[in-house]
Amino acid sequence: MEKTVQLYEGKAKKVFATPDETKVIVSYKDDATAFDGTKRGTIVGKGVVNNKMSNYLMQILEKEGVPTHYVEELNDRETVVKKVEIVPLEVIIRNISAGSFAKRFGVEEGIVFKTPTIEFSYKNDELHDPLMNEYHALALELATKEEIETIKAMAFKVNEVLKAYFLKLGVKLVDFKLEFGRLPDGAIVLADEISPDTCRFWDAETNEKLDKDRFRRDLGNVEDAYKEMMRRVFGD
Ligand code: TMP
Ligand code: ASP
Numbered sequence: 001m002e003k004t005v006q007l008y009e010g011k012a013k014k015v016f017a018t019p020d021e022t023k024v025i026v027s028y029k030d031d032a033t034a035f036d037g038t039k040r041g042t043i044v045g046k047g048v049v050n051n052k053m054s055n056y057l058m059q060i061l062e063k064e065g066v067p068t069h070y071v072e073e074l075n076d077r078e079t080v081v082k083k084v085e086i087v088p089l090e091v092i093i094r095n096i097s098a099g100s101f102a103k104r105f106g107v108e109e110g111i112v113f114k115t116p117t118i119e120f121s122y123k124n125d126e127l128h129d130p131l132m133n134e135y136h137a138l139a140l141e142l143a144t145k146e147e148i149e150t151i152k153a154m155a156f157k158v159n160e161v162l163k164a165y166f167l168k169l170g171v172k173l174v175d176f177k178l179e180f181g182r183l184p185d186g187a188i189v190l191a192d193e194i195s196p197d198t199c200r201f202w203d204a205e206t207n208e209k210l211d212k213d214r215f216r217r218d219l220g221n222v223e224d225a226y227k228e229m230m231r232r233v234f235g236d
Helices: 046-063 099-105 135-137 143-168 222-234
Strands: 005-008 014-019 023-028 030-036 041-044 070-073 078-082 089-096 112-122 171-182 186-189 199-203
Touching: 023 046, 046 070, 046 078, 046 143, 046 222, 089 143, 112 135, 112 143, 135 143, 143 171, 143 186
Parallel strands: none
Antiparallel strands: 005 014, 014 023, 023 078, 030 041, 070 078, 089 112, 089 171, 171 186, 171 199
């Protein structure tokens, strides 16, 4: 399948139309942004890591009964996915305190929760992706009650599958962000990406950060962290 016109350019990906109107091609860039795009940079090789890792994880999830947008990897940076209407919610699951959770509630990073948490943000950079609860999402008609229930169940299932998967690779899945989309028949599928851009990964032994926090917080060795996660997933 080949790209026709560019439909959209986001911060980390471009999306192209294809001759099949039910499919699009996503192309992963090395561009990195943080803090609503105010911090910008390049992480060499990131697009390849995120494309390959996201596709691999989505295939694992499909086997475990989580429907996703994934269709076919075309090359290192490009993948065919089902065309969806994105539900404008960022769905965040947390297993361990970090990032905005630690800041908002005034606690240290690294508290292991007995039960994972879920939260939603309204996907809107101008408003800085404000935190929202499900009643807010319903009031703004971003999703129906049934869709929100489906999204929550799928997000917790993704967490159970991926937490166990990464632990076997010596990685703690601290937290992550998911996005969901609607197919033309209304079915909800997991969309966007699952990668070191959208997850916090800590080495299980040392708690070394192996994700985009190295870029967000200027910790150095950013490319090495992406490469290391690639190595854990795919081997040498
Ligand atoms: P947070 O602690 O900053 O709220 O981030 C929670 C998780 O969501 C973390 O794994 C990083 C991911 N994330 C995104 O994928 N996109 C974003 O824009 C932000 C702020 C976080
Ligand atoms: N990519 C997001 C942005 O630029 C933020 C992040 O991942 O921290 O807003």
